[in-house]
Amino acid sequence: MMTGGHEMPSDQESLAGQGPGPGDVDLGRVWLGVAAQVWRRRPGLAERAAGRLLRSPGLARALVTTPSLLAGWLIATAVVLLAGLFATLGTGTPYVPLLAPAVAGAGIAYAYGPGIDPAWELSRSMAVSDRMVLLARALAVFALNAAMGLAATAASGAAAAVTFGWLVPMTAVCALALAAATLARSANVGVIVGLAGWAIVVLAGQSASGRLTAVITDTALVLPYLGFAAVCAAIAWAATRIPRGTS
Amino acid sequence: MNDDELIAAVAAGDDAGLRELFSRHAPWLAARLRAVLPAAEVEDVLQETFLAVWRGAGGYRPGGSGSAGGWVWGIARRQAALFLRRRGPAELLLPAIDAGGRQVADPAEAAVLRAELAEAVSALGPAGSPSREAWRLVYVEDRPVAEVAELMGVPVGTVKSRAHRARKQLRAALRRREPTPDGGGR
Amino acid sequence: MNVEISDLTRRFGRTRAVDGVSLQAGAGVFGLLGPNGAGKTTLLRMMATVIPPSSGRLRLLGRDPGSYGPRKEIRRRAGYLPQNLGYYPGFTVAEFVEYFALLKDMPPRQVPRAVAAAVEQVGLGDKARARLRTLSGGMLRRAGIAQAIVNQPELLMLDEPTAGLDPEQRVAFRALLRGLGERSTVIVSTHLVEDVGAACSEVALMDAGKIVFRGTPEELTARGERTGAAGDAPLERGYSAALAAARSAAAVRS
Numbered sequence: 001m002m003t004g005g006h007e008m009p010s011d012q013e014s015l016a017g018q019g020p021g022p023g024d025v026d027l028g029r030v031w032l033g034v035a036a037q038v039w040r041r042r043p044g045l046a047e048r049a050a051g052r053l054l055r056s057p058g059l060a061r062a063l064v065t066t067p068s069l070l071a072g073w074l075i076a077t078a079v080v081l082l083a084g085l086f087a088t089l090g091t092g093t094p095y096v097p098l099l100a101p102a103v104a105g106a107g108i109a110y111a112y113g114p115g116i117d118p119a120w121e122l123s124r125s126m127a128v129s130d131r132m133v134l135l136a137r138a139l140a141v142f143a144l145n146a147a148m149g150l151a152a153t154a155a156s157g158a159a160a161a162v163t164f165g166w167l168v169p170m171t172a173v174c175a176l177a178l179a180a181a182t183l184a185r186s187a188n189v190g191v192i193v194g195l196a197g198w199a200i201v202v203l204a205g206q207s208a209s210g211r212l213t214a215v216i217t218d219t220a221l222v223l224p225y226l227g228f229a230a231v232c233a234a235i236a237w238a239a240t241r242i243p244r245g246t247s
Numbered sequence: 248m249n250d251d252e253l254i255a256a257v258a259a260g261d262d263a264g265l266r267e268l269f270s271r272h273a274p275w276l277a278a279r280l281r282a283v284l285p286a287a288e289v290e291d292v293l294q295e296t297f298l299a300v301w302r303g304a305g306g307y308r309p310g311g312s313g314s315a316g317g318w319v320w321g322i323a324r325r326q327a328a329l330f331l332r333r334r335g336p337a338e339l340l341l342p343a344i345d346a347g348g349r350q351v352a353d354p355a356e357a358a359v360l361r362a363e364l365a366e367a368v369s370a371l372g373p374a375g376s377p378s379r380e381a382w383r384l385v386y387v388e389d390r391p392v393a394e395v396a397e398l399m400g401v402p403v404g405t406v407k408s409r410a411h412r413a414r415k416q417l418r419a420a421l422r423r424r425e426p427t428p429d430g431g432g433r
Numbered sequence: 434m435n436v437e438i439s440d441l442t443r444r445f446g447r448t449r450a451v452d453g454v455s456l457q458a459g460a461g462v463f464g465l466l467g468p469n470g471a472g473k474t475t476l477l478r479m480m481a482t483v484i485p486p487s488s489g490r491l492r493l494l495g496r497d498p499g500s501y502g503p504r505k506e507i508r509r510r511a512g513y514l515p516q517n518l519g520y521y522p523g524f525t526v527a528e529f530v531e532y533f534a535l536l537k538d539m540p541p542r543q544v545p546r547a548v549a550a551a552v553e554q555v556g557l558g559d560k561a562r563a564r565l566r567t568l569s570g571g572m573l574r575r576a577g578i579a580q581a582i583v584n585q586p587e588l589l590m591l592d593e594p595t596a597g598l599d600p601e602q603r604v605a606f607r608a609l610l611r612g613l614g615e616r617s618t619v620i621v622s623t624h625l626v627e628d629v630g631a632a633c634s635e636v637a638l639m640d641a642g643k644i645v646f647r648g649t650p651e652e653l654t655a656r657g658e659r660t661g662a663a664g665d666a667p668l669e670r671g672y673s674a675a676l677a678a679a680r681s682a683a684a685v686r687s
Contacts, residue, residue, distance in 0.1 A: 032550055118521065262561060
């Protein structure tokens with residue numbers, strides 16, 4: 001009985017590398033079929049759900065690639081809020097409602113735009129428009145930050161007024177950060193303006209009434225906050241129009 | 248990189264290695280499959296084959312020259328059989344054959360094995376050469392050895408030894424293509 | 434006609450980057466030549482619907498990009514490679530091309546195969562899963578070309594596509610252009626004259642926002658003959674001659 005092919009010429013080796021195969025078999029097409037499956041990306045559950053909800057797989061993909069929705073950013077946000085929570089539990093001062101708007105504002109500024117999107121010019125030529133992407137991302141970042149903030153404040157056992165009261169100023173801070181980022185076309189400018197604006201407001205409130213949380217619990221401020229947010233949102237909207245004058 | 252290294256790379260997730268394997272092996276695989284299937288189906292089977300290579304590269308065990316080719320051919324043959332089976336038994340009017348001593352009950356696999364057999368037979372030599380003729384007259388046409396000796400104009404002993412040698416060569420050639428249970432070639 | 438432009442103007446402040454350009458293009462490869470600052474990029478950006486014109490008429494793929502709906506439809510069927518294309522460093526080539534395929538509203542089922550085809554067409558088949566940060570400038574440019582062609586666009590705008598490509602890659606690129614030009618309108622803007630000569634069926638030469646020459650590469654070459662114009666190659670000489678003629682005519686007028 002023959003024990004193996006060592007003494008015989010290996011037909012496989014002599015055939016391999018011989019030109020294209022049979023003339024009517026399109027090997028290029030075959031490879032594309034293989035490559036399509038090997039190279040494809042399979043979207044995660046969140047992305048598939050978002051795609052169905054928004055009825056746009058492209059928008060869903062843009063959403064899950066938001067810089068401020070990536071794992072690292074979310075973890076950092078959670079860490080900040082947790083630190084605030086522990087500080088609150090230790091000292092009694094509700095830090096979380098003070099921190100949450102700042103963190104959310106930063107997240108909004110990093111949602112989109114020329115400051116952080118290297119392919120900005122190309123994005124402006126897409127069927128899923130950059131404005132849609134910005135809107136979806138900003139809303140998602142806001143909602144996520146709100147949820148995380150609410151969880152942290154509830155855990156810190158603060159009064160109801162404080163637990164929810166900061167959502168309104170948070171809206172204003174986010175709108176401010178967004179307006180600054182889109183006007184200046186820089187995410188960093190958006191963050192700085194948002195944080196600075198909020199810090200100024202908090203400190204002004206403290207010097208006026210002696211309490212740090214004055215700006216959160218004072219119901220008279222609700223309308224001004226919302227009005228301010230609306231103005232900022234309009235500025236952001238205008239800034240993302242297809243440009244007329246500049247470049 | 249030789250084939251064994253390429254397959255190991257593919258097992259580690261190197262898709263460029265798969266591309267290289269494809270360029271090396273797809274042509275001859277296509278030629279062999281084309282003997283049994285129409286062109287469009289060869290394309291489908293070849294695509295499934297290389298996807299199976301991509302998924303199953305981890306199961307390959309290197310084993311000497313030609314083993315990579317044997318392994319890939321084994322995958323291609325299974326994919327072709329799967330394909331033919333899916334098409335339904337009505338498509339298959341091919342009788343089962345005894346190839347290299349194995350009984351093959353599955354007509355689908357039989358069809359593919361026939362291609363292997365035809366190629367192994369051609370390895371005996373060109374049509375009309377002593378080994379091929381001996382094989383043809385003794386085993387395919389099933390003539391008595393004495394008659395074959397007269398037809399070929401050689402002694403009976405020569406006919407017997409030629410036929411025996413041809414059968415050994417064929418069995419060896421077919422065994423070489425058959426993958427071992429763990430996926431490697433022999 | 435995929436592109437119908439008449440008297441198109443685009444102002445930035447008081448400068449006219451594009452000044453009264455008229456153009457029509459059907460299928461084929463169309464070269465846009467000219468020195469830096471001639472307005473080629475601005476013209477391409479208007480055709481990519483990134484910026485609107487200041488005045489004039491622009492119709493792309495039979496539609497008016499001034500309204501939202503038609504503009505979206507144009508964008509689905511167009512491909513654009515900007516002069517400066519940023520990259521997402523953490524993306525692989527396939528992910529990068531796929532991202533923009535999705536943003537162009539391609540049906541998700543078609544996307545994997547389209548991405549594979551585009552990546553292979555630009556010769557990045559063995560780099561498909563390599564991260565963009567590991568690629569050379571020429572490869573990045575080719576990845577940019579791949580995203581532009583992934584949706585088999587009817588209208589393709591390429592701004593300096595051969596930047597960073599070596600001579601062999603340029604040959605392959607010109608072959609790709611010729612193939613694309615059979616079904617679509619391909620507009621290639623470049624300041625490398627010889628680059629496009631072989632692939633284009635028609636060229637336009639821009640200077641200071643205006644089109645100063647329009648015709649076949651052979652006609653442009655003819656302009657340079659017997660004039661002693663500057664240039665090492667026939668098309669270059671034609672380019673120099675046409676440019677010089679246009680500038681002296683403009684000087685005479687003003």
